[in-house]
Amino acid sequence: MYQTKNNADVTVAMLRAFVCMSRTLNLSKTCEELGATRQTVRRHLTDLESIKGERLFEVVDRQYRLTAHGAASLEGAKSLLLHLDTWSGQSTLSKEFSGGLESSRYVDGDGKEFFSQQHPVSKIAMEGLPLVKKALVAWGxxxxxxxxxxxxxxxxxxxxxxxxxAGWVFVEVGQESAYARWFGWAWSRSAIGKLLNEDNVGDEFNEFIAGAYSRIYEEGGVRLDHLYAYLPRDGSDPLPVTFQRLLLGCVFPDGTPGLSVLAVITSKVEIDALKDEDRPILSDELVMDTLPI
Known part of the structure; x- marks a missing residue:
């Protein structure tokens, strides 16, 4: 175990070295990506481990691997870097808060804009979609x-x-879920056991899609968001879609926490940043505004 450094500050360079190395698990590639020398990257990692008081990496058969402590620290490090990059204007993801509610904007490599806007849960009781209301009642x-x-x-x-x-793992995908409707049942079945971030779409996009998951998962609470995103469908290029999303913190029979995500494809979304002319026209077989008979 490391001796913890007293009065030492964690730097952005240390966090970048840690996050980059966790992705590449290769010192040469990490140095190349960061534009730094091997000595510098090693020092950043060693200093961070000293501050944390635990090893973040181990070398097995000449291959770097995250330790259990390193894996447990990774999400927090990524989140810190994303927040810092957002504040400094270096991130493609931006977040704003108003009245305790979060709004996000993400821009992909092709310049497509994605939007997410959180709404109060009380809105479900007043004007919620039938399936969203049903889910909230069932959960309660x-x-x-x-x-x-x-x-x-x-x-x-x-x-x-x-x-x-390593992240969020698919446990179950409902056959009538928005995921199955959009991506197809074959994809949905094959997703079981995989990581949500296994497609390597980037930390900013993963934060846009799943950044809200952790708090609800840990607190066992509820959250309602309206989203506009571009998602691939039937092997085609990403297409625009709007949906409401209800996050429900749940508990498995063994007492461990889980997260239920109900996405409802609908044109009925309220997103201040979304222009009316950019709203997609959704086909009838995708829309989930009414409960099935």
Missing amino acids: TAETRIEHEAMDAIRPYIVLYRKGP
Whole structure:
């Protein structure tokens, strides 16, 4: 175990070295990406490990690997860097807060804009879509328990995650879920057991899509967002889609936490930054505004 450095500051350079090395697991590639010497990168990692008081990496058969402590520290390091890059204007992701509610904007490599706007949960009771209302009632009746008869009515429409050391893992994808409708049932079935971020689309996009997951997962709470995004479908280039998303913190039978995500494809989204002319026309087979008979 490392001796913890007293009165030492964690620098942005240390965090970048840690996050980059965790992705490449190769010192030469990390140096190349950061434009730094091997000595500099090693020093940043060693200093960070000294400050943390634990090893972040180990070398097995001449290959770098994250230690358990390193894996547990990675998400926090990525989040810190994203926030710093957002504040300094270096990130393609920006966030604003108003009245305790979050709005996000992400721009991809092709210049496409993605938007997310959080709404108060009370809005569901007043004007929520039928499926969103049904999910909130089921979750409350089940007292957050995933394996409860009250949840049976919405299980076909949700995607269920566990949080592992490397990220969010697909546990279950409902056959009637927005994910299955958009990506196809074959894709949905093959997603089970995979990581949400396994497609390497970048930290900013993953933060845009799943940045809100951690707090709800850990607190067992509820969150409502309206989103506008470009997503690939049927092997085509990404297409625009709007949807409402309800995050529900849940509990597995063994007492460990889980996250239920209900996405409802709909034109009924309120996103201040989204222009009317940019709203997509959604086909009838995709829209989930009404409950099935």
